Amino acid sequence: MATIQDVAKLAGLSRTTVSRVINDHPYVAEEKKQLVTKAMKELNYVPNSSAQRLRKQATETIAVYVPRITNPFFSQLVESMENAAAQKGYQLILCQTRYKKKQELFYLELLRTKQVDGLVLTSIENNWSEIKPYLACGPIVLCNEYSDEAEVPVIHLDQIQGGYIGTKHLIEQGYTKIGYCSGNHKSSRVAADRRIGYLKAMEEAGLTVQPEWYYDSAYSVEDGKRIFSIIQNQKNRPDAVFTGSDEVAAGIAKAAKQAGWSIPEDLAIIGFDNQPLAELMDLTTIEQPIDMIGRLAMEKMIEEIQSKGMQKRKRTELPLKLVQRSST
Amino acid sequence: MATIQDVAKLAGLSRTTVSRVINDHPYVAEEKKQLVTKAMKELNYVPNSSAQRLRKQATETIAVYVPRITNPFFSQLVESMENAAAQKGYQLILCQTRYKKKQELFYLELLRTKQVDGLVLTSIENNWSEIKPYLACGPIVLCNEYSDEAEVPVIHLDQIQGGYIGTKHLIEQGYTKIGYCSGNHKSSRVAADRRIGYLKAMEEAGLTVQPEWYYDSAYSVEDGKRIFSIIQNQKNRPDAVFTGSDEVAAGIAKAAKQAGWSIPEDLAIIGFDNQPLAELMDLTTIEQPIDMIGRLAMEKMIEEIQSKGMQKRKRTELPLKLVQRSST
DNA sequence: CGAATTCATGAAATCGTTTTCATAAACCGA
DNA sequence: TCGGTTTATGAAAACGATTTCATGAATTCG
Numbered sequence: 001m002a003t004i005q006d007v008a009k010l011a012g013l014s015r016t017t018v019s020r021v022i023n024d025h026p027y028v029a030e031e032k033k034q035l036v037t038k039a040m041k042e043l044n045y046v047p048n049s050s051a052q053r054l055r056k057q058a059t060e061t062i063a064v065y066v067p068r069i070t071n072p073f074f075s076q077l078v079e080s081m082e083n084a085a086a087q088k089g090y091q092l093i094l095c096q097t098r099y100k101k102k103q104e105l106f107y108l109e110l111l112r113t114k115q116v117d118g119l120v121l122t123s124i125e126n127n128w129s130e131i132k133p134y135l136a137c138g139p140i141v142l143c144n145e146y147s148d149e150a151e152v153p154v155i156h157l158d159q160i161q162g163g164y165i166g167t168k169h170l171i172e173q174g175y176t177k178i179g180y181c182s183g184n185h186k187s188s189r190v191a192a193d194r195r196i197g198y199l200k201a202m203e204e205a206g207l208t209v210q211p212e213w214y215y216d217s218a219y220s221v222e223d224g225k226r227i228f229s230i231i232q233n234q235k236n237r238p239d240a241v242f243t244g245s246d247e248v249a250a251g252i253a254k255a256a257k258q259a260g261w262s263i264p265e266d267l268a269i270i271g272f273d274n275q276p277l278a279e280l281m282d283l284t285t286i287e288q289p290i291d292m293i294g295r296l297a298m299e300k301m302i303e304e305i306q307s308k309g310m311q312k313r314k315r316t317e318l319p320l321k322l323v324q325r326s327s328t
Numbered sequence: 329m330a331t332i333q334d335v336a337k338l339a340g341l342s343r344t345t346v347s348r349v350i351n352d353h354p355y356v357a358e359e360k361k362q363l364v365t366k367a368m369k370e371l372n373y374v375p376n377s378s379a380q381r382l383r384k385q386a387t388e389t390i391a392v393y394v395p396r397i398t399n400p401f402f403s404q405l406v407e408s409m410e411n412a413a414a415q416k417g418y419q420l421i422l423c424q425t426r427y428k429k430k431q432e433l434f435y436l437e438l439l440r441t442k443q444v445d446g447l448v449l450t451s452i453e454n455n456w457s458e459i460k461p462y463l464a465c466g467p468i469v470l471c472n473e474y475s476d477e478a479e480v481p482v483i484h485l486d487q488i489q490g491g492y493i494g495t496k497h498l499i500e501q502g503y504t505k506i507g508y509c510s511g512n513h514k515s516s517r518v519a520a521d522r523r524i525g526y527l528k529a530m531e532e533a534g535l536t537v538q539p540e541w542y543y544d545s546a547y548s549v550e551d552g553k554r555i556f557s558i559i560q561n562q563k564n565r566p567d568a569v570f571t572g573s574d575e576v577a578a579g580i581a582k583a584a585k586q587a588g589w590s591i592p593e594d595l596a597i598i599g600f601d602n603q604p605l606a607e608l609m610d611l612t613t614i615e616q617p618i619d620m621i622g623r624l625a626m627e628k629m630i631e632e633i634q635s636k637g638m639q640k641r642k643r644t645e646l647p648l649k650l651v652q653r654s655s656t
Numbered sequence: 657c658g659a660a661t662t663c664a665t666g667a668a669a670t671c672g673t674t675t676t677c678a679t680a681a682a683c684c685g686a
Numbered sequence: 687t688c689g690g691t692t693t694a695t696g697a698a699a700a701c702g703a704t705t706t707c708a709t710g711a712a713t714t715c716g
Binding site for chain 2: 662663664665666667670671672673
């Protein structure tokens with residue numbers, strides 16, 4: 001591989017001048033510029049990016065943390081982030097935390113070792129106090145999941161509203177015994193907010209919340225099936241359930257149909273995300289503008305990197321929308 | 329941020345010795361090792377990876393090309409690759425070619441500029457002749473999609489068998505008017521092979537292939553719906569269709585049910601991939617060991633990087649399996 | 657005991673860029 | 687014409703590690 005030195009020699013100029021041409025600096029004569037360009041082409045030269053990174057102290061690479069890329073919500077988020085990053089000339093390193101604290105901390109080292117210029121977190125496993133020290137090494141932006149203590153830019157959705165409009169819709173449809181499935185609302189702010197919205201809608205309607213209609217650890221299709229079998233065995237059953245994801249809703253719907261139940265007559269179900277799955281399974285759901293938050297988060301990230309300014313907590317909150325189908 | 333120099337000074341030793349400790353080289357006294365470790369801890373030191381990359385001429389980073397990460401087949405592939413890479417201490421850069429030749433070529437520059445040690449391609453947009461020159465810059469491994477000219481390691485599935493067992497299953501179920509949906513078999517070896525398998529099974533059974541039952545550009549749920557409406561309007565209709573993905577199959581099934589058709593009585597449908605979707609929609613499908621090929625491809629890649637040996641064309645072909653459900 | 661290894665350390669070269677600094681020519685206004 | 691800017695170039699110093707080479711001390715061996 002040719003180096004800048006080889007180009008300089010072939011062009012009969014110094015490394016400095018070649019570097020100037022590469023970086024489009026002023027004060028280089030048109031004639032020499034031609035010489036350099038010609039030499040670069042002739043040698044098939046491209047600058048070595050490790051050297052550039054070392055010297056420029058920037059990598060033009062951003063790490064994105066997701067629990068698992070196979071979760072459609074996160075893959076869509078990553079898709080939009082990659083698009084936004086590529087547009088601005090940044091690379092994306094994919095980090096799957098696998099819902100593990102340790103894995104998340106392990107990847108944080110990328111920032112310390114200067115392998116990336118910044119971090120976008122879409123989920124948070126550790127306490128913010130564990131993550132905070134890494135802010136000294138580069139900017140962090142939160143997208144989707146967030147934490148109140150974190151003094152960094154946050155792009156997220158109005159999950160309280162999400163929980164509220166979903167539950168309210170069920171109430172308006174005439175359901176009164178409304179169950180609730182969610183992930184862990186103690187560690188996840190997203191889950192906690194939705195729960196607040198749910199409780200608010202229930203309270204407004206004067207409905208009571210039955211503890212036995214609260215189903216937790218709900219993430220996957222399998223969890224949905226498991227939850228259905230719990231419902232099936234309950235004496236006092238809900239007539240509708242609010243779920244935290246289309247997968248969970250789909251799992252419940254599938255198991256219910258297999259058991260001979262009619263949806264929504266025997267059980268109304270509402271999903272979350274409006275994934276392609278929701279349309280196929282005819283699920284009422286809450287649509288989140290995923291592409292939008294992904295793009296906004298990435299743009300914010302790049303802005304942070306380029307401004308090198310101090311990070312302020314700056315919250316951007318986007319609204320959600322109900323999509324009605326035949327499951328409610 | 330502390331540098332190796334700072335550590336050396338604090339420990340009262342030379343950079344060389346510190347470097348030896350970092351890289352676990354022999355010939356460093358236990359006592360000094362302790363000193364260095366202590367100094368590193370005290371300064372919260374980690375080696376700057378740009379500097380390491382430059383000096384070691386290796387990035388420990390691998391680029392993975394996929395058309396779109398939101399396609400569940402590819403997100404599962406990426407998930408398994410990321411797992412395998414992380415296990416061996418490698419990072420993954422995600423490149424979405426978006427089915428565009430230009431985008432693919434653009435990302436190839438990552439290899440030339442030494443931003444990554446190697447490339448795993450899961451789809452190929454350009455002619456191999458366009459890609460070949462980049463082999464001089466580092467190893468390339470093909471996973472899933474492949475090309476006959478490419479003299480590189482290939483990990484792929486036996487798509488001929490896939491087309492064959494799917495079609496044969498339909499024939500065994502008593503269907504004779506078998507339609508076929510696929511992507512572009514001219515540019516994709518995967519699609520071409522499946523077609524070969526389909527034709528083989530049809531020929532063996534003495535069935536004729538109707539050109540009007542060949543539906544192309546089939547990739548998404550939407551395409552499936554479009555194809556169903558074509559079928560619906562045909563005078564001479566197929567009684568079963570083989571599809572190249574669960575999404576297409578799901579789209580056809582959904583549209584068919586909406587039109588009041590019964591599956592499989594009015595139309596049998598077979599999918600491909602065995603995604604979660606297939607189970608939810610009760611689709612017979614062909615299961616591909618995606619995690620396996622992802623892991624194998626990544627391991628092969630790392631082997632290539634570490635051996636620095638010449639690349640030989642070495643094909644690994646894995647078998648597929650039919651999963652029967654109620655759509656056939 | 658002397659020669660040959662092995663062990664332990666550091667100075668300096670190296671990886672391939674960019675940036676700073678120095679220098680000189682060209683231009684410009686009074 | 688003279689000082690002062692603007693333009694154009696290159697030598698050398700970063701950036702932060704690893705690797706080569708040299709050197710001496712400690713150990714082993716015949």
